[in-house]
Amino acid sequence: MIITVASFKGGVGKTTTAFHIAAFLNERGKTLLVDGDPNRSVMKWAERGDVPFKVVDLMGAAMHAPNFEHIVFDTEARPEYEDLKALSDGCHLLVLPTTPDVLSLEALMLTVKALRDAKSTKFKVLLTIVPPRPERDGQEARQYLHAEGLPVFKSEIRRFAAYKKAALTGIPVHEIKAGNAKEAWEDYRNVGEEIVNEHQQVFAGIATSQTSTVATR
Numbered sequence: 291m292i293i294t295v296a297s298f299k300g301g302v303g304k305t306t307t308a309f310h311i312a313a314f315l316n317e318r319g320k321t322l323l324v325d326g327d328p329n330r331s332v333m334k335w336a337e338r339g340d341v342p343f344k345v346v347d348l349m350g351a352a353m354h355a356p357n358f359e360h361i362v363f364d365t366e367a368r369p370e371y372e373d374l375k376a377l378s379d380g381c382h383l384l385v386l387p388t389t390p391d392v393l394s395l396e397a398l399m400l401t402v403k404a405l406r407d408a409k410s411t412k413f414k415v416l417l418t419i420v421p422p423r424p425e426r427d428g429q430e431a432r433q434y435l436h437a438e439g440l441p442v443f444k445s446e447i448r449r450f451a452a453y454k455k456a457a458l459t460g461i462p463v464h465e466i467k468a469g470n471a472k473e474a475w476e477d478y479r480n481v482g483e484e485i486v487n488e489h490q491q492v493f494a495g496i497a498t499s500q501t502s503t504v505a506t507r
């Protein structure tokens with residue numbers, strides 16, 4: 291399965307999301323994480339620690355892609371309007387992370403407009419860095435997104451300090467020792483399960499092609 295993570299705005303948890311979706315998929319099949327950000331955020335993250343899956347930059351993607359069942363693309367912020375169509379055409383699912391604040395939601399609506407203009411239906415919005423209750427930001431953002439008729443992941447990513455520690459250490463959040471690391475991983479696992487459930491045909495296709503590859507060897 292090919293998943294791309296994109297948004298017009300930086301700092302919304304794009305890289306964190308790409309990294310942890312890749313960690314989730316890697317438990318089901320060999321996964322490649324492609325760093326499409328010229329800032330090389332994932333490459334730097336991976337250099338700091340011991341990442342359980344392969345990470346390459348865009349230049350390395352073509353060479354490595356055939357050896358992997360799943361590919362996740364992290365992208366740079368501020369893609370050109372036209373780029374979004376290409377990003378959407380090149381994947382099975384475009385994940386659009388947004389934090390539950392006005393600036394992020396406005397940037398998200400620009401992304402969505404570009405995708406709707408391009409007649410893309412492959413995208414799904416993920417609420418990230420959601421503050422704990424009693425703050426109502428997450429709930430209000432979800433209501434707004436529903437009112438706009440957007441597909442939104444049922445699971446959301448709560449705000450946990452464990453993610454910053456994971457980024458500094460260079461490993462996925464479930465491998466660090468920090469309070470809330472378990473809950474933090476649980477959030478991305480729920481997102482991963484949602485993706486698997488909704489794309490069963492894609493996953494079944496991968497399983498079939500794996501079997502036939504083995505059978506023809």
Ligand SMILES: Nc1ncnc2c1ncn2[C@@H]1O[C@H](COP(=O)(O)OP(=O)(O)O)[C@@H](O)[C@H]1O
Pocket residue numbers: 299300301302303304305306307331418419420447448449450451453454455457
């Ligand atoms: N759920 C979260 N809770 C707390 N901090 C987070 C969370 N997700 C990301 N962060 C932190 O927010 C900052 C921006 O995240 P990042 O994934 O780099 O965003 P982007 O790729 O969109 O710029 C980083 O310092 C990251 O560790």
Ligand SMILES: [Mg+2]
Pocket residue numbers: 304305306327331365
């Ligand atoms: Mg990033």
